[in-house]
Amino acid sequence: MEAAQEHFMEQEESDGSDKPSSSPYNSPFRSTRMHIQRSNVCSRAYFVVVMVFFHVYILNVIALLLYVHYNNGPGDLVSSDGASSSALVSEGGSSLPHPAPASRELHVEDYSQSFSLPRIEGIRVGHVQQVSLVPERTHEMKTLSLKPLLFEIPGFLSEEECRVVVQLAQLKGLMESQAPAPSQGQEESNQPLLSLSTEEVFSLLDLNQDGLLQKQEIVSHSRSRDGTWLSPDNLRQILTGLEGRPTEMLNLEDFRRVYDVSQRPGQQRSGKLWSQFRQRSKHTWLFQGLGSHHVLQTLRNRVISLTRLPSALVQLSEPLQVIRYEHGDFSNAHHDSSPSQSETICAHTRLAGNTSALTEVSCRYLTVSFYLSSAEEGGETTFPVADNRTYEEQALVQDGTDLTDTQETCGRGNLRIKPTPGMALLWYNHLSDGRGWMGELDEYSLHGDCPVRRGVKWVANSWVNVDPDYQMQARYQRLVAQRHRAKSTMEEHYQPLSHSDLHQDL
DSSP: OHHHHHHHHHHHHHHOTTSOOOOTTHHHHHHHHHHHHHHHHHHHHHHHHHHHHHHHHHHHHHHHHHHHHHHOOOSSOBOTTSOBGGGGOOOTTSOOOOOOOOOSSOOOOOOOSOOOOOOOOOOSTTOEEEEEEETTEEEEEEEEEETTEEEEETTSSOHHHHHHHHHHHHHHOOEEOSSOOOOTTSOOOOSOSSOOOHHHHHHHHOTTOSSOBOHHHHHHTOOOTTOSSOOHHHHHHHHHHHHTSTTSOBOHHHHHHHHHHHTOTTOOOTTOOSSOOOEEOEEEEEOOSTTSOHHHHHHHHHHHHHHTOOHHHHHTSOOEEEEEEOTTOEEEEEOSSOOOOTTEEEGGGGGGSOTTOSEEEOOEEEEEEEEOSOOSEEOOEEETTTTOSSOOGGGGEETTEETTOHHHHGGGOSEEEOOOTTOEEEEESEEEOSSSSEEEEOGGGOEEEOOEEESOEEEEEEEEEOOSSHHHHHHHHHHHHHHHHHHHHHHHHTOOOOHHHHHHHO
16 A cells, blocks of 8 residues: 555656656756757857848948949049940950940040050060951051060051041141251251340340349240240259259349350250251141041041050040151151150140149150151151160260261161051050059150152151149049030030021021
């Protein structure tokens, strides 16, 4: 009986799960059960925290992508057709892409924070690249030299296109070149075109007529682009003498000493060439923008394809220059562009430039020259120091003969190119600065035109203007864009009524 009661009590204790038990067999089971419950709760909390952080991370990534998309400009300066100029750069030997047709309106894009100027790789002298300039046809571009980087493109223009450009130049009318050349039988004169005495120059510079010259007075009369009065060399000499004075002013006697030194012929100053640039030819300028002849617009678009530069740079550059060389006409060896100096400013960016700059100079990143006809004899384009190991101006004068004088030493140039109708030459006037922008002047780009012995030579030059100061170029382009938008708004606001509108109003 007692055994049965004990068995019944044990069975009740085993069935009552909600009552505490001290049985050694039940303790491990209940401990394990409680541990499993706590683990499930922690897992759910951990999962919720992970999901929250994951969603926050995704939202941050989306916000960052939207910020980059709407706040960062293109990595390169974008042309008017929307293609990045960096995308146009291809390796040597590969075919260049043919750009989309240019818009009929001028689109000037603002500069982004960073962009570069693409350069064609020369690889080696004699290397041939395939370029696509017109639909369904490829041209061969051959490397002629590496110093300067020079290429030739045969058949760049058709015979009909050459004829049209010549006729347009004749219709526009040609003028004598500014740089004079002494006629045969006359001795060269080293005197400036404007014959002014030292006292007259001093009086012109002395604005307040107090008998003393200050820096502001000298700078105010320094914008002489043709160099017939005060050249950059003259100005440097005068300013150097001015800075050497304790009062930073020059009286007439001090000015006479400084100015006379700067005017002495035969003096080599500031690394300039010994001889004065001379040429004899006739030329004119042809506008290539909206409203110009379709051949001129096609030619400009072809230059954009060849140079692989943003179309905005080409569109805002100088008009097309067409030159006619007759019998005996020539041009001495010269550089198309100018070295960057603190006292000069690029002529094309003077709109956004520093008004205190001493003088305006040409800033031409590259030159594309087209032969429109061939002379029967002579008229070659010469690069006297192309691919020389070193460049020294003193070496240009050999045995008393100046290699820049194409009238006398044209045959001694390292590279001479015979004019062939339709052929184009492309060379870079500046080196790269190592960061993808325009660097120092390439002194090896010295070139000239040999005298025409028989026949007539027609040449056209297309220059791409770039300011070596990146910020100046960007500021200039923004100003042009603002003016273009303002002009477009005015034209839309004051658009004249058409005949149909007048008819409806009446």
